[in-house]
Amino acid sequence: GAVVSQHPSWVICKSGTSVKIECRSLDFQATTMFWYRQFPKQSLMLMATSNEGSKATYEQGVEKDKFLINHASLTLSTLTVTSAHPEDSSFYICSATGDSGLGTQYFGPGTRLLVL
Amino acid sequence: GIQVEQSPPDLILQEGANSTLRCNFSDSVNNLQWFHQNPWGQLINLFYIPSGTKQNGRLSATTVATERYSLLYISSSQTTDSGVYFCAGSYGGSQGNLIFGKGTKLSVKP
Numbered sequence: 001g002a003v004v005s006q007h008p009s010w011v012i013c014k015s016g017t018s019v020k021i022e023c024r025s026l027d028f029q030a031t032t033m034f035w036y037r038q039f040p041k042q043s044l045m046l047m048a049t050s051n052e053g054s055k056a057t058y059e060q061g062v063e064k065d066k067f068l069i070n071h072a073s074l075t076l077s078t079l080t081v082t083s084a085h086p087e088d089s090s091f092y093i094c095s096a097t098g099d100s101g102l103g104t105q106y107f108g109p110g111t112r113l114l115v116l
Numbered sequence: 117g118i119q120v121e122q123s124p125p126d127l128i129l130q131e132g133a134n135s136t137l138r139c140n141f142s143d144s145v146n147n148l149q150w151f152h153q154n155p156w157g158q159l160i161n162l163f164y165i166p167s168g169t170k171q172n173g174r175l176s177a178t179t180v181a182t183e184r185y186s187l188l189y190i191s192s193s194q195t196t197d198s199g200v201y202f203c204a205g206s207y208g209g210s211q212g213n214l215i216f217g218k219g220t221k222l223s224v225k226p
Binding site (some may be wrong): 034038042043044045046049059091093095104105106107109110112 | 147151156158164202204214218
C-alpha cells in the first residue's frame, strides 16, 4: 500500500514553455502533498505544501507564480513550472501523507526536468 | 532553522560488512524518518522512527530523541544496498515539512 506515482518521469522542453507534473496517491487519500526539488548530488529541498482544496504554502525563496501548485482532489496534486528556464532543470519529487501532514510521507518516483 | 547532519558523507563497504549511519539534529524533531534513494532517484521509506528502536530484516534504526540523534544499522550489506541514505524530520509547528540531511552515499562492492 501507500503508492505515489508521478507523471511524466522525465521531460525535456524548450526555454519559455510551461511544464505540468502530476502527483497521484494510488491507494490512499492524501490530505497533504509536498513538492521537493533535488539538484544533482544534493539533498531534497521542500518547495511547497499543498492541502486538498486550499492554496499551497510555499517555502521562503520559492516563487509561487513560477511554480503553480494545485491540489484539486484527495488523490491528485499538480506542479506547473511556468516559463521554464535552464536554471529550473532539476529533479522534482512529490510526497503524500494521509495524516493531515503528520506521520509517514510516501514519495513518488520523481520527474527529471531538462530545460534547453 | 533546524540543522540535520549526517555522517559519514560517503561510505564504501565490502559485501557482507556491517555499518552504522548517524543523523544528528540541532533541535528536537518530530516525524523522524529514514529513506533510501536508489540510483534511479526513488525514495524508499525505511523507517518512521520518532523514538525507540525498530528492525526490518537486515536493517534496524534507533532514535534517542532526548539526545537528538538517530542511527541506522545495516548488517550483512549487499550490493543492492548501494545508494544514498537520508534522514529527515519536521520540527515545531511544521509537523509535515521534512528537513533532510545531506545524505550518506553508500557503495557496496562485490
